[in-house]
Amino acid sequence: MTKRVTLKDLAKATGFHVSTVSRALDLNSRSNLTEEVVRHIREVASEMGYRRNRLASGLRTNRTMTIGVVIPDITNALFPPIVRGIESVLEPEGYASIIVNTDNVPEREMRLVDVLAERGVDGILHAAPMRDDESIVRLREQAIPVVTLNRRMEAVPVPCVVNDEARGIRLVLEHLYGEGHRSIAHLAGPQALSTGNVRLEAFRSVGRELGLAEAECPTVSTVRFDEDEGVRCAAELLDGGVPFTAVLCANDRLALGAIRLLRERGLTVPRNMSVTGFNDLQPVRLIEPRLTTVRVQQFEAGEAAARILLELLRNPEAAVELETILPVELVIRDSVAPPARAASARPAAARKPPRVRRA
Amino acid sequence: MTKRVTLKDLAKATGFHVSTVSRALDLNSRSNLTEEVVRHIREVASEMGYRRNRLASGLRTNRTMTIGVVIPDITNALFPPIVRGIESVLEPEGYASIIVNTDNVPEREMRLVDVLAERGVDGILHAAPMRDDESIVRLREQAIPVVTLNRRMEAVPVPCVVNDEARGIRLVLEHLYGEGHRSIAHLAGPQALSTGNVRLEAFRSVGRELGLAEAECPTVSTVRFDEDEGVRCAAELLDGGVPFTAVLCANDRLALGAIRLLRERGLTVPRNMSVTGFNDLQPVRLIEPRLTTVRVQQFEAGEAAARILLELLRNPEAAVELETILPVELVIRDSVAPPARAASARPAAARKPPRVRRA
C-alpha cells in the first residue's frame, strides 16, 4: 500500500534536485555527472524501489516504449510464434506490446488501432492488414510507423515482411505435377487478403507454365482461412462437376477442413485424393495423414518485422527494406500420392468450366 | 503527418475553455453542461479527429485503462483462448491489455511485472503464478489489483479462478479404475505450480480411496508441462521397475510425449497401455489416438477472472469471490482400454517402491 516512489522522493532522500536525479537515472544521457553522484542516486533509487512512471516520461518525450501488435486472432496457431518472435527483439530493447485481435473485421480493426493510438504506441506491427487497409493509411497520417508482416498492403508503400508465397505455391504445385497430377483444384483463401490473393495468382500462373488446362483446375475462394470454410468450399469443388485428383489448399486449416469433408464423402487421403497445405502449423504436424505443406518462418517473420520497426523508431527517415521476403520450404509428408487414375483419362464429357468465386 | 489534435485545439476551434471541452467529452461526468454545447463540441471533436491522450489523462487520474496479462507462453495452446476470454469482457469496457510471457522463469516474471507496473496498468490478470510467487506479493504492496487464473498462489489471499483439478483427476482415475486398471502411473506436472501439485495430491488421495496400492502406482514429477518432459519422464516410469497398465498424465502435452515414447518402445495405445490427459487442448483433439482427457474451460476462465478484476477496479474494497472453481468434464475417447493383463497378476517380485521426484 506504499505510495509510489517518484523522482521528487528520490530528490528529497538524496538532497539533489529532481532534474539531477532524472539525469542520474537516464542510461544514455551522457550528461556530465560525477560518477560518485550517479552511483549514489542509483543506489538510493533501487533501495527505495523506484520505478519510472512511463506515463509521465512518455507524455514529456512522446515515446512510450510500447508498441502495438495487430493480429487477426491469437487463437490461430500461426500467430503465437510470430508474437514471440516480435517480443524476442523488442523486449530486450525495453519495449512492451499491446496485442489486439481484429478477427479480420475492418471496423474492429479501425477501433483497435484507435485504442493503440490513444495509448501513444511508438509504432505498430501489423500482421492483419487487408490488401486495401484504411486504418493503416490513417496511422501514417498520424506519423505512427507501421510495419506489416505475414500479409501486405497494396498501393501504399508500407514496409512489409512476407513469405515467398509464389515460390511456396510453385514448389507444391510442381510437386503435385511431378507425382502425375494434371487436374488440380485450388482451395483459395480470402481474396481481400494478400496471402489469399497472391497464392491464387501464383497457382494460376504456375499452372499455365506447367501446361495445365485451366478448365481442369477449378478454384474456389473461401471467406475465411479456417477449417469450416475448408469443409464448405471443398464440397463446392467436389460438386462443381470438374473432376480432379488433388486439392492444393491455400493454408493448413483449409486443408484440414478439406480432408474432413473428403473423409465424410468416403474418400481417403492420399489414396483417392491428394491434399496439400500451407504454413506447416506446428499442431497440424501431429495429425494423420501427415500433411504435405509449405513451411513458413513464423518466429523469424516476427523478428524481422520488429527489427525493421526498431530502425524506424530510431530514425523515422531510415531507408528500411520495403519488402522483406522470407524463404519457404516444401515439406513432403503423407498427404500426396500419385493419382489413382490420371484425370486426363476421364471422359471429356464430364468437363465443365470451373466455378470461380471471389470473396 | 498532421500533429495530434488536443483539447486545446478543440477549445480554440469551439471558442470554449479546455476544461469545458474536457467535460463535454467525458461520458459519465454529469457536469451540467448545455446539451447544445456538448453536442457541438463532440461534433467538432469527431470532425477534427480528436483522440484522447491516455498518457496525459492517466497521469492525471491514475487510471490508464490498460491491464497487464501475464502468461507462461502464448505458444502453448492453453492460453490463447484464455486471452480471448479476457479480452471479451475487458475490451467492451475500454481496456487494452499488455501481454507478457514469463516462460515460467521467476526472474523473467519479476522483470515483466515491473514492465507492467511502470506502464501504470490498472490491474493484472496473472495466469502464470508460482505457488509461492514473490512478484505478486510485490504487486499487492503497490496496491495493484491482481487476479490469478488457471493457477493459484498459496498463503497470500489473491482472488483466483481455477479449474476443479481434484474433480478432474477423480473422474479420470475412476474411469481408469472402472476399465479395470489397478496399477496406474502418474506423470505429474511441476510441483512448483498449483496445477501440478494439486493434481498429484488428488491422484494420491483418490487412489487411496479406491484402494489402489501406492507401491503399484508410481509417480514422476516433470520439470515443465511439455512434450519433451512427457517423453523423458514416461521413460523414467517405464524404467522404474514397477509395472503399470495406464498412465494418468497431468496434462495433454505430457500425454502426447508419453504416447510418443510408448510408441518408440513398441507399445500401442491403448492396446498395451492406456494414457489420459488433462485440458482437452483444441489441437490435440485431432490427433490419433484421440485422447481421453479432462476438459477445462479456457475462455470462460478468462472471462471470469476479467470480471472479478473489473469489480476490483471499480471498487478495490469489493468483496469479490476469493476462489472461483470452474467445473470440468471427462471426455472419453480412444486412449483408454481395459488392461491387457491385469497388473495384479504380475509376480510380486517385480515390484519395487515407486520412484518419486519432486521438481
Next chain:
DNA sequence: GTGAAAGCGCTAACAT
C-alpha cells in the same frame, strides 16, 4: 453552466 488555475511525474533547454 463555464472559466481559471493547479498539478499529475517527468524531461530538457537554459541558466549558473
Next chain:
DNA sequence: ATGTTAGCGCTTTCAC
C-alpha cells in the same frame, strides 16, 4: 557539474 524552469495534455477543485 548541478539547479531552475517550463510544459507535455489532461482532469478537477474552486470560483463566479
